[in-house]
Amino acid sequence: MLTASSRLLRLIALLQSRRYWSGRDLSERLAVDPRTLRRDVERLRELGYPVQASAGVGGGYQMGAGAELPPMLLDDEEAVAVAVSLRAAAASVAGIEETTMRLLAKLDQLLPARLRRQASALHAVTISLRSGEPLADAELLTGTAAACRDQECLQFGYRDRGGRMTQRRVEPMRLANSGRRWYLVAWDLQRSDWRTFRSDRMSAPLVTGPRFTPRTPPMDLAEYVRRAISYAPFEYQLKIRLRGTAQELSQRIPTWAGVLEAESDDSCILATGADCLEALAAQLLFAGEFEVVDAPAFMPELRAVVAKLGQRVAD
Known part of the structure; x- marks a missing residue:
């Protein structure tokens, strides 16, 4: 008890x-x-x-919403988790760097010495390698998260892969994080289907309401996002058969290269995709020996790209 x-x-x-x-x-x-x-x-x-x-x-x-922030009660594990998470979030979420430093300074003053050492150990020995600016806006993420939590419809501006801006109205379900990118999983009311939206392509203002009854997602949401961002949105899509178990192949095939599914005890299907044939050819290099499943119409062009690459390497 x-x-x-x-x-x-x-x-x-x-x-x-x-x-x-x-x-x-x-x-x-x-x-x-x-x-x-x-x-x-x-x-x-x-x-x-x-x-x-x-x-x-x-x-x-x-x-309820209070006029003042009430006292924060944290157990040991929660306090350490807050400190570590804040240090990590500053690298991927824009607009919170200064606030994060102020909050970490306050936590350092409040934490007992044993917890302070534990919370700062990871940060003390870690080097952050930034590759560009953070891809998520803190205010937009918190607004989106609140809509998910409160089960309120959400309206926002969205820039698609071609750069075209539209207004989207959705029933938000979950936020998903993959490295430095954040995605919203939602039921698109205009398209009557499930969709994923990259947070860095979403724009304010966020308009919320009314409330909705959550729908049953088509599958595990983590798996749905993985499929949506690694295969489904690309212009060139290809399925190949690989020899080996899913456990063996998952150690060799990077997650961003596509969706890997077991076909039998000794073979798997990798669904991969890219926006250009050159990028698709590069991803196939990670696969090793493979067999194309249901060759698409662009196979002659893909073979030409691979042949050109071989010629350049030979030269």
């Missing part, structure tokens, strides 16, 4: 994870009776957390 202080931390985390909670759900999550839950809620209010309660059918608890 959780101690009283641990239970309060858990209650704060639950209230902040989504907008509404029924009393019954919270009691079950915390393994306490309704009376204890009410006492814990009152304790949070005394500490400055604006917890709101509503009675009747559909009632429950929610974390």
Whole structure:
């Protein structure tokens, strides 16, 4: 059973994870009776957390907006995670560098010496290799995340792969991070289909509302994003058969080279793609020996590109 202080931390985390909670759900999550839950809620209010309660059918608890930031309660693991995450985020999210440094300075003053050493160890021995400017805007990410959390429709400007700007209206589901890029997974209301949107191509202002009932995604969202960003959007798409198990091949084929799926006990299908034939030929170099599955119409042009590369290497 959780101690009283641990239970309060858990209650704060639950209230902040989504907008509404029924009393019954919270009691079950915390393994306490309704009376204890009410006492814990009152304790949070005394500490400055604006917890709101509503009675009747559909009632429950929610974390309201307060005039002042309430005290932050963090256990040891959470404190270390916050410090490490802040240091890492500054390299990929624009507009938070100065704020991150101020917050880290405050954390260093508050953390016990043992936790301060643990939180700063990774940063102390790590060199950050920047490759251009951060690709995500902090304000846009937080606004998008809030729409996902609150299940509110989202409208924004979007620049497609060809540079054309359109207004998009979606039901946002999740944010996904892949290296320095962030993606929004959402149901596109104009196209009546699931889509992924690169955050660096999204533009403010973000317009939210009304609320929606979440749809069932077509598959695991992590797998959906992986497919969407490594194969589906490219002009030139190709499937090849490789000999070996999925475990063996995954050690050799980089994730950005395509989507690898087991076909049998000793073969896999790699779905790969690129915006130009030269890039596609380069990706095939990682595959080693392979067999083309259902040769597409552009195969003669691809062979010509490969032949030209061989000729240049021979020369």
